[in-house]
Amino acid sequence: LAKTTQPISMDSYEGQEVNITCSHNNIATNDYITWYQQFPSQGPRFIIQGYKTKVTNEVASLFIPADRKSSTLSLPRVSLSDTAVYYCLVGDHDFGNEKLTFGTGTRLTIIP
Amino acid sequence: NAGVMQNPRHLVRRRGQEARLRCSPMKGHSHVYWYRQLPEEGLKFMVYLQKENIIDESGMPKERFSAEFPKEGPSILRIQQVVRGDSAAYFCASSPLAGRDNEQFFGPGTRLTVL
Numbered sequence: 211l212a213k214t215t216q217p218i219s220m221d222s223y224e225g226q227e228v229n230i231t232c233s234h235n236n237i238a239t240n241d242y243i244t245w246y247q248q249f250p251s252q253g254p255r256f257i258i259q260g261y262k263t264k265v266t267n268e269v270a271s272l273f274i275p276a277d278r279k280s281s282t283l284s285l286p287r288v289s290l291s292d293t294a295v296y297y298c299l300v301g302d303h304d305f306g307n308e309k310l311t312f313g314t315g316t317r318l319t320i321i322p
Numbered sequence: 323n324a325g326v327m328q329n330p331r332h333l334v335r336r337r338g339q340e341a342r343l344r345c346s347p348m349k350g351h352s353h354v355y356w357y358r359q360l361p362e363e364g365l366k367f368m369v370y371l372q373k374e375n376i377i378d379e380s381g382m383p384k385e386r387f388s389a390e391f392p393k394e395g396p397s398i399l400r401i402q403q404v405v406r407g408d409s410a411a412y413f414c415a416s417s418p419l420a421g422r423d424n425e426q427f428f429g430p431g432t433r434l435t436v437l
Contacts, residue, residue: 242422253326253413253428254365297364303422309355309378310426312364 214298219317228285230316232298235279240302243274243281248295248315257296258283293320324349326416326429334435341401341408343432347416354397355415355426356389365413371397372420404436 215233222228234243242261246254258265260272260281271284285292295315301307327346335341347354352373357365370378371391382389386404391397401408411433415426 251430253415253431255428256425305421306378308353308370308417308420308422308424308426309367309381310357310365311367312357314362314364 214300214313216296216298216313216316218314219319221319221321222288223321224289225287228288228292228318230283230285230296230298230318231280232283233280234298234300237278237300238302240304241300242303243272243278244299244301244303244310245270245272245283246297246299246310246312248297250294254297254312288318288320290320290322292318294318326351326414326427328412328414328429328432330432331430332433332435334437335404336437337405338403341404341434341436343399343401343412343414343434345397345399345414345416345429347397347414348418348427351416351418351427353417353420353424354391355417356397356399357413357415359411359413359431361410368399377420401434404434406436409434409436 244259245257247257248254258270258272262274265272273282295317297312297315329344354371356368359365367381369382369389386402388400411431413428413431415428417424417426
């Protein structure tokens with residue numbers, strides 16, 4: 211399994227763009243990169259998934275360079291409600307390997 | 323469409339007692355996953371079940387833990403003879419189908435405290 215490394219914590223002010231980078235040097239050819247968000251006392255929630263280049267949805271963007279050894283989750287114009295732990299997951303998650311492997315995540319705190 | 327439901331939300335047990343955690347997946351979802359989360363750590367996979375079948379139990383401790391997902395009713399995670407180290411948050415997730423393209427939807431968790 212590809213191991214991921216993310217910053218333990220980050221602080222940002224409201225209204226700013228936040229970028230959280232995840233390193234995954236041993237990513238395999240079939241692996242996808244997935245990000246989850248977890249609020250206190252709640253279960254994780256899927257944010258975005260990608261394989262290469264850039265993926266964007268209504269919540270975030272995911273940037274993946276050509277070598278795929280890292281990825282960056284970008285949250286535009288954060289608000290206080292974006293305070294949460296963000297997990298970067300790497301795996302193929304395909305048939306027979308659906309289990310998700312979570313690291314310790316990045317604790318993002320938004321400051322008013 | 324109600325989300326994944328777990329009960330109880332909080333459970334207190336004394337050492338040696340049994341804990342039963344229930345998970346009702348989202349309507350139409352036949353795949354259930356259980357994860358455990360210790361304080362300040364990420365979630366750790368325990369078991370993956372499809373209706374009446376255990377698909378992957380590679381994360382389940384060999385002793386005292388068992389899981390089922392019967393044809394009718396919720397999925398049950400059962401912990402026998404609980405010890406203090408079992409204190410954690412237990413999350414259930416469900417998906418409609420297997421495979422990468424099917425997002426896992428998580429419940430609110432059951433927080434187990436062993437005295």
